[in-house]
Amino acid sequence: MNMDKTGKTGVFFIGASGYIATAVMAGALAIKKGLCDRAGMVTELPAFSGLGLIDPEDMVFGGWDIRPSSPLESAQNYFRNSQLPSEILRQIEGGLIEVSPEICQGVTTNCGKAIESLSSHQTPGREMTLAAQVKKLRKDLSGFRERNSLDCVAVVNLASTEPPLEHRPSHERVDEFEECIAEDRQDEIRASTLYSYAAVLEGCPYLNFTPSNAALLPAIVKLAETKCVPVMGDDGKTGETLVKSALLPMFLYRNLEVLSWEGFNILGNMDGQILNDPENKESKIITKDGIMGKVLGYNPHSRVHIHYVPSLDDQKTAWNFIHFKGFLGTKMSLQFIWQGYDSVLAAPLVLDLVRLSELSNRRSEGGLMKHLASFFKAPQGVDEHRFYEQAEMLFSYASLADIKGAHT
Amino acid sequence: MNMDKTGKTGVFFIGASGYIATAVMAGALAIKKGLCDRAGMVTELPAFSGLGLIDPEDMVFGGWDIRPSSPLESAQNYFRNSQLPSEILRQIEGGLIEVSPEICQGVTTNCGKAIESLSSHQTPGREMTLAAQVKKLRKDLSGFRERNSLDCVAVVNLASTEPPLEHRPSHERVDEFEECIAEDRQDEIRASTLYSYAAVLEGCPYLNFTPSNAALLPAIVKLAETKCVPVMGDDGKTGETLVKSALLPMFLYRNLEVLSWEGFNILGNMDGQILNDPENKESKIITKDGIMGKVLGYNPHSRVHIHYVPSLDDQKTAWNFIHFKGFLGTKMSLQFIWQGYDSVLAAPLVLDLVRLSELSNRRSEGGLMKHLASFFKAPQGVDEHRFYEQAEMLFSYASLADIKGAHT
């Protein structure tokens, strides 16, 4: 592979009509037109300036979705619901229309009924074999790459959260996984598995921004190592868990015992609607709640609640109540209330992840990109959950990459 | 000086009748009797286990105050107002009574009217020369040391916050400062200066847990270096500022622009009453608010408000509203509400500071103990305000001290 940066980089979304994908595209187009700045993008910090990262202005977008919708319609809906300035929308309409031909029909195999109920009639289901579905997805990717003469296409999973997939022996080894596909054992995988498998086979860096655990199965990660494809996940860390991972070590370092940490999230977007289904919610709660024991070394009473409140639309509101015990046995509390727009928080991180995985791809760093741990609620292959230690891992990677880059 | 740890270490408070000093003494006595654990003490973390720190059970207490009150009376008042278990109080009454003879009359020279109004008739004021006051304070310290056969006496300033002292040339150099004392120029110093000066002259480690900037004047720090006396300050970091210093870098690392950070503190203890005086409050706001620009590199709209609400007594309640801007120009917010007992949070940190300054004293580390930055809102000689970086400084000191200790 050519080690030089090419002109353009492809970004292919799973869930291309969703709020986050829409915000990524709208944001990149708005940046290009000088309509907004790059606030929220970690890779705009000085630490990353010497890495030769691709620019958001040089990204080309496409993706899959299971609902029939155009990027322009999605953006119109998104801007209205999120009270974003329609002046911006007007000036990026042309750019959004250009993406339309690059939207392909997604798959919903074994996604769970909450997601399946969203999909249109054309969505391939159980009547198509797994192998045929993988072939179709690969063709979508290679077509996109060729039409746009792209060196690198990053695939980003922004689809609705699937229910957790139970562990199976076929998830572990590459050969057994491929056997499972060949034998069309549809119950052992989910749609997200097919996407990630197709991406890795096509040599496309893959990022799992969702909690769906079927996406980066151990076998897929092993295949990515073998094929030298960078991958990472799971579940973008945008709000409540970000604050939690910043605050939690404070109690540890001050030797204050956390008695209880109760988190209550309300949100009203499509994500919230799907998470309203107990099956799907379970995935999210697992990734959100894992942090406590790993950071503290003990497990306080701790729960994360997620509820669907339609009127909030994309404005996630989270109340956290932290009860802790200090000197002389005294109980005290810290509460926080987070009010953030989920897509607005996620979109710049997606741009960061595309930039950094394109770099890893160029530098032939295959397998898990562990230095991206700070971007994820449940970073694969990483035990560190303290936000500042994770950030340190990223800065340290950047400074080493910078030095190495200077030598090439 | 003997490098071995002696049996007992002295702790001499400025403000011995206050809630914090009372909580320190009550806590140490309760630990000795097995009535409470050591929650809140940083030095109980595993990182400090190899340092040979003195034990709270081996501390001997004394101190100055300007109000006539016995440790037992103070504790009775404190336990009642803070709803602490009277079972504990009953079992430590004997220990508190033993401290009584070690309480000396304090000084209030140029302390400001809010503090002066608290003092009893016997408090030395302007009629006594500065030199005479220093002599008296030194005698109090040496008497305490001799009566109790102590190798080391740590002096901890827990007195009410004085108004800020304007910078004077006499604050800079040791010789000019000593001239100022000799010439009895009372307006150029405050009571806190006399205490810290006396402590350093007596070779006593000195800790300024208050925001009073007259305590550790540059000349005093220089004298401490010369005389190899460990000192550190200013202003114990116990609540709102602790949370702030843990959260602030999160916005920086995520490239989210902080637009405004408005902090509103209400409290009802003696600290709150004194801070209700605008002159005294100014000191506190300076130490609380310095952090923003130093961490972020720019100065958002940021203010700290402190108000006296008697019914809260020692239960400090702080509401912080943080307004920030992310992608696509979107404004979002984080709020937190901190409800903590100030003295309960401060007391274990005072025990930590005594332990660590006794160690520094034993190891002949004179001057500013910069590794203690994480304990202070405005750490002298340290530009680092991010809590986790400060904690790292402390852990790193502990690990080095551990190694060095093994070699001696």
Added chain:
Amino acid sequence: MNMDKTGKTGVFFIGASGYIATAVMAGALAIKKGLCDRAGMVTELPAFSGLGLIDPEDMVFGGWDIRPSSPLESAQNYFRNSQLPSEILRQIEGGLIEVSPEICQGVTTNCGKAIESLSSHQTPGREMTLAAQVKKLRKDLSGFRERNSLDCVAVVNLASTEPPLEHRPSHERVDEFEECIAEDRQDEIRASTLYSYAAVLEGCPYLNFTPSNAALLPAIVKLAETKCVPVMGDDGKTGETLVKSALLPMFLYRNLEVLSWEGFNILGNMDGQILNDPENKESKIITKDGIMGKVLGYNPHSRVHIHYVPSLDDQKTAWNFIHFKGFLGTKMSLQFIWQGYDSVLAAPLVLDLVRLSELSNRRSEGGLMKHLASFFKAPQGVDEHRFYEQAEMLFSYASLADIKGAHT
């Protein structure tokens, strides 16, 4: 029945070992000794001064419980967990010990497994017929009345919340209900039914402070009317719902559309533990959530969540998020955080209810005491849920009773 107030009034609790019953007894004894004031008692307002209400000092206590525990032990446990002053406890110990002989074994028939698991081995269960259980309960009441020479014994249900009881035909008419008892159809009633039935048969005013809907079945209310026994329920309005019923009409009167009202309650006492069982929780959520549609005339998205957080013990913490829409289609929000001790809020209301039902009893006002609506989350026979209108009903009753009283 003698219309004059007698010396003493009996108060017989269902759930005599619980926090609320304990707080009622401790409070009444503390008032008698001058150790605390009457804050929180509605009937101490001037509006009630002319009604000749009995005094808390003249109440005699007894009750049932399914756990073996003495009032003194319960109070020791309660004072410790709620950080109440042990000085008070010490002075009322004698009074609590006197109550001991008046504690009887309760029943748990068809209470649900969460409650049954609390009970001791001696608790009568399905092996005893319903008729035999009613007989036993009546004997407990008449024995208490006779031993203490009481004219009036008020029965107050403070037991754990039972699961909701499905409506049956036998609940409607007195004769069919009595048939159900006679035929021992245990599945058609719950323990709370037996208590209320026994109370009414004994002519004892009955107050259902819990959400358990099996207590005041229509047939029981009809029987109370016939026998001229005052009764009322359901579910004491102490915290979140109180605030809700005070705030909700504000949105109505300002023509602001409530979009969502999400309430999240955490608590750690026995009540919280029992409500942690989904079956039992359902009862509570029904009484807490009924208010929205009745006050507003439309049903916004609205849910009440209750979760068990042991470290909070009796300190209920509730966060409510209210989303509303105003002019120009703008969404705005009001949040509130309630931090109150459930038993401390409930206990004075129980004293009020005993006073007012003793008055109704003396005045031969049988059936539902609708003027007590402001005390209950789901007031039987009353459609008014606005707190201030309910309070008006009470004040208006008091002023009429006052006038009538003057004439007798």
Added chain:
Amino acid sequence: MNMDKTGKTGVFFIGASGYIATAVMAGALAIKKGLCDRAGMVTELPAFSGLGLIDPEDMVFGGWDIRPSSPLESAQNYFRNSQLPSEILRQIEGGLIEVSPEICQGVTTNCGKAIESLSSHQTPGREMTLAAQVKKLRKDLSGFRERNSLDCVAVVNLASTEPPLEHRPSHERVDEFEECIAEDRQDEIRASTLYSYAAVLEGCPYLNFTPSNAALLPAIVKLAETKCVPVMGDDGKTGETLVKSALLPMFLYRNLEVLSWEGFNILGNMDGQILNDPENKESKIITKDGIMGKVLGYNPHSRVHIHYVPSLDDQKTAWNFIHFKGFLGTKMSLQFIWQGYDSVLAAPLVLDLVRLSELSNRRSEGGLMKHLASFFKAPQGVDEHRFYEQAEMLFSYASLADIKGAHT
């Protein structure tokens, strides 16, 4: 005067370029075009349907301002800062442009430096006599009325808050007040006095939506009675005080002692900027804080803080901490956080006030419109501060007016 409703009613703003006036005009125009509903308008409740109130669609707008700005520019600025849909703005542009000729130059006599600093060079100041200023203002009003053939012109004070005006003898009697104007004693009045005086002389109903106490001086109110002109104020009750007046009686009726009520307001609009001046802030704090003692009958520790936080613009955020004491001496708390757009909350109330004062004018009800108390923080001539009692006064007026109306 013709008792029949005419086609159109005039609304003349003091502060015509401000957010509230802009929201009123934009809202009325948007309602006319069917672009938004009437949410937030009290007079749209069924209780008011029989009163023959004028319709917002039939209002004609004009007003004074001291800054040179057109209604269209103000609306463009307002819609952008408040993230209101630009689709609405586009469709009402024509209507806003039509208002332009009706904007007159205001006056700033003795307004305080904060407000004066906002005004343009053309603003009449001390060089013009009071009599001449009054004459000019009357001419502005009569010109507006004649040009638009209006029967009734309501004048609404939406200008920035002036500093409080100290009481003077000339404020009491009409003749002495007129003498003060004639003798040009500029220090005894403020600009707001001139506006209200001019309005009353012109027979225009006058509404003081600001806390400025110089507006409705006793002499002006007396003159309004004599001339049969309806007037009312002071200070529109839109947010924090509204919630306070809804919640406060709850504590009273439950006999819970309010220990402290601390309110902390942050906002970033022009109102906030002017209130940042301590002189002007004082007016606001007086009207906001008067309620406690009047409702409770005692004065708890209570303060209202207002601070300017530019990034919030019109989104007022208020945190209130309420500390209260219940049974067994236990302290508990209620906190609320109000996040509302001030202009969005105020604008529909302004439409209500115009409608109701036009009705009073038609019905020849001169002097204070006390039935409008619920709209004001400090209702003149009304001691009732409980919101629900005030609302009752309004509903009761509406029902009587309805009946009377039926007879005429």
